Amino acid sequence: MITGAARGIGVGIARCFLDAGASVAITDLDEELIPVTAAELGENAMGLVADAASQVSMVKATAQVIDRFSRLDVLVNNAGVGGPKITPAENSASDSAALGMSDEMWDQQLMFNLRTAFSSSRAVIPSLPDGGSIINIASIAALGPSTAMPGYGAAKAGVVHLTKTLAIELAPRRIRVNCICPGVLWTRAWEFLTLQMQATQPELANMTQRQIFESVVEGMTPLGGEQTPEDIGDLSVFYASDKARMITGQVVAVDGGISVQ
Numbered sequence: 001m002i003t004g005a006a007r008g009i010g011v012g013i014a015r016c017f018l019d020a021g022a023s024v025a026i027t028d029l030d031e032e033l034i035p036v037t038a039a040e041l042g043e044n045a046m047g048l049v050a051d052a053a054s055q056v057s058m059v060k061a062t063a064q065v066i067d068r069f070s071r072l073d074v075l076v077n078n079a080g081v082g083g084p085k086i087t088p089a090e091n092s093a094s095d096s097a098a099l100g101m102s103d104e105m106w107d108q109q110l111m112f113n114l115r116t117a118f119s120s121s122r123a124v125i126p127s128l129p130d131g132g133s134i135i136n137i138a139s140i141a142a143l144g145p146s147t148a149m150p151g152y153g154a155a156k157a158g159v160v161h162l163t164k165t166l167a168i169e170l171a172p173r174r175i176r177v178n179c180i181c182p183g184v185l186w187t188r189a190w191e192f193l194t195l196q197m198q199a200t201q202p203e204l205a206n207m208t209q210r211q212i213f214e215s216v217v218e219g220m221t222p223l224g225g226e227q228t229p230e231d232i233g234d235l236s237v238f239y240a241s242d243k244a245r246m247i248t249g250q251v252v253a254v255d256g257g258i259s260v261q
C-alpha cells in the first residue's frame with residue numbers, strides 16, 4: 001500500500017512494485033484522481049480514498065486491501081505536502097508568502113508530513129505479517145537546514161527519527177523500517193515551489209515554472225539532472241525485498257549527490 005499516490009512519486013513507486021510482480025493499493029485524498037490513476041496502473045492495482053494522517057481512515061483502507069488481496073506486506077508512507085518560509089518574504093507578490101508561517105501552518109506541516117507516517121504505520125502495523133516492511137519517504141530537507149520549507153524540513157527530520165524508532169520496535173517481528181530521502185523531482189510539489197519562488201523573486205517573472213526548476217536543479221546536483229519517481233520506486237522495491245533482509249532503520253538519499261556537498 002502506497003499513500004499519497006494519485007500522482008507524482010507515489011505513482012512511480014507503484015509502477016516499480018507492479019513491475020516486480022506485486023499487487024498494489026494506492027491511497028489519496030484526491031477522490032477524482034485516485035480511480036483514474038488506479039485504472040491506468042492496471043488490474044493489479046486498486047485505488048482507495050483515505051487520509052494518511054487519520055488512523056481511522058487508514059484502518060478502513062487496510063481492511064479493504066486485505067479484503068481484495070488477502071494480505072498486506074509493505075506500507076510506503078509517501079503522502080506529504082510542502083509549506084512556506086518561517087519569516088515574511090521580502091518583495092512578496094503574494095499574500096501568503098508575505099505573511100510567513102503562522103502557528104496553524106506549522107502544525108499543518110507536522111500533520112501533513114509527520115503524522116501521516118505515524119498514523120498510517122500505526123493503522124497498518126497490526127496487519128503486517130512478520131517479515132513485512134515499512135518504507136518512509138522523507139526528503140533531503142530532513143538532512144540539513146531547510147530555509148525554503150522549514151516546517152516541512154522539521155517534519156521530515158521527524159520521519160527519519162520515526163524510521164529508526166519503529167525499526168527497533170518492530171525488529172522482534174522482523175518487520176524492517178527504512179527511509180528514502182528524494183532530492184528534486186518535477187511533480188506538483190515543485191510546481192507549487194516554483195510558483196512561490198516566482199512570487200518572491202521578481203527576476204523570475206518571465207521564466208516558466210519548468211525553466212525555474214531546471215535552473216535550480218542544474219546548479220545543485222553533482223550527478224546532473226533531476227530524479228524520477230522510478231528512481232525512488234527502485235530503491236523502495238529493493239528495501240521491500242529479501243535482498244534487504246538485514247537492512248533496517250536506514251536512511252538513503254536518492255538525490256544525485258545533492259546532500260553530500
Ligand SMILES: NC(=O)c1ccc[n+]([C@@H]2O[C@H](COP(=O)([O-])OP(=O)(O)OC[C@H]3O[C@@H](n4cnc5c(N)ncnc54)[C@H](O)[C@@H]3O)[C@@H](O)[C@H]2O)c1
Pocket residue numbers: 003004005006007008009010027028029030050051052053078079080081082112116137138139140181182183184185186187188189190
Ligand atoms: N517532488 C520532490 O522533489 C520531492 C523531494 C523530496 C521529497 N518528496 C516527498 O515525496 C512525497 C511525494 O511527493 P510528490 O512530489 O509526489 O508530491 P505530489 O504533490 O505530486 O503528490 C502527493 C500526493 O499526496 C496526496 N496527499 C497529501 N496529503 C495526503 C494525506 N494526508 N492522505 C492521503 N494523500 C495525501 C496528495 O493529494 C497528492 O496526490 C512527499 O512525501 C514529498 O514530501 C518530494
